[in-house]
Amino acid sequence: MSNTDFVLAVEDLTVSFDGFKAVDSLTMYIDKNELRVLVGPNGAGKTTVLDLICGKTKSTAGSIKFKNTELTKLSEHEIVRSGVGRKFQNPSIYENLTVYQNLEVSYPKGRGVFGSLTFKRTQEVEDRVRKVAADIMLTEFLEMESALLSHGQKQWLEIGMLLMQEPELLMLDEPVAGMSAKERDQTADLLNRICQNRSVIVIEHDMEFVKKIAHKVTVLHQGKILAEGPMEKVQADEKVIEVYLGH
Numbered sequence: 001m002s003n004t005d006f007v008l009a010v011e012d013l014t015v016s017f018d019g020f021k022a023v024d025s026l027t028m029y030i031d032k033n034e035l036r037v038l039v040g041p042n043g044a045g046k047t048t049v050l051d052l053i054c055g056k057t058k059s060t061a062g063s064i065k066f067k068n069t070e071l072t073k074l075s076e077h078e079i080v081r082s083g084v085g086r087k088f089q090n091p092s093i094y095e096n097l098t099v100y101q102n103l104e105v106s107y108p109k110g111r112g113v114f115g116s117l118t119f120k121r122t123q124e125v126e127d128r129v130r131k132v133a134a135d136i137m138l139t140e141f142l143e144m145e146s147a148l149l150s151h152g153q154k155q156w157l158e159i160g161m162l163l164m165q166e167p168e169l170l171m172l173d174e175p176v177a178g179m180s181a182k183e184r185d186q187t188a189d190l191l192n193r194i195c196q197n198r199s200v201i202v203i204e205h206d207m208e209f210v211k212k213i214a215h216k217v218t219v220l221h222q223g224k225i226l227a228e229g230p231m232e233k234v235q236a237d238e239k240v241i242e243v244y245l246g247h
């Protein structure tokens with residue numbers, strides 16, 4: 001099959017740590033505008049898969065093609081520039097800056113036509129900040145020092161900082177950890193909104209939350225895919241119940 005129809009094509013991906021295969025011949029395809037959730041027991045290899053895609057960990061074998069560009073040969077920096085954004089579990093915002101400033105500093109440098117008027121660029125950045133702030137439900141908080149945001153709002157701000165770069169693939173590791181029930185619902189809406197013009201991969205343990213967001217679910221176990229498909233199908237899979245959901 002040609003893999004050009006997918007935003008991301010992971011094929012036979014393997015990484016060994018001292019002979020232990022944390023990810024073992026993994027093949028997975030992500031569509032344009034798809035929201036995929038990776039689930040699985042602790043140590044299944046979920047975080048390692050994201051680390052491999054963003055170049056933080058180098059693969060032992062296999063291929064990762066993003067819009068048909070091979071990522072395994074690129075540096076982390078080049079992968080970000082090609083349009084892949086990754087959010088880690090702990091927010092890494094600048095606490096002493098306002099929400100506006102955090103978004104502003106995340107605007108990619110060197111974009112636009114060289115020599116364009118400063119005025120034009122300023123307007124471009126401002127427009128983007130306001131658009132992203134609306135997406136992440138922080139319009140009312142733009143002038144607030146980020147340290148004063150709630151834990152959930154800080155997580156949203158970090159997602160917003162990634163959105164400033166307009167990634168075509170966004171990867172989030174447990175985005176609702178530590179959030180209130182209301183914030184979880186709001187985050188589900190946020191993710192459903194932002195996957196309308198990009199692909200999103202989320203690692204998540206909270207199955208109620210997964211149900212609200214997943215187009216498809218991939219269940220990992222011991223570095224391999226145990227099951228994959230729509231939530232209802234995966235939830236009813238006996239192997240999945242045995243190794244993961246039954247616990």
Ligand SMILES: Nc1ncnc2c1ncn2[C@@H]1O[C@H](COP(=O)(O)OP(=O)(O)OP(=O)(O)O)[C@@H](O)[C@H]1O
Nearest residue numbers: 017021022040041042043044045046047048049220
């Ligand atoms: N750099 C590394 N060196 C050695 N072993 C590693 C390294 N990174 C991950 N591992 C091992 O690979 C396995 C998979 O880890 P990973 O963090 O990807 O699992 P996970 O599915 O994300 O688990 P969790 O749900 O607990 O976050 C684990 O056994 C882990 O100890």
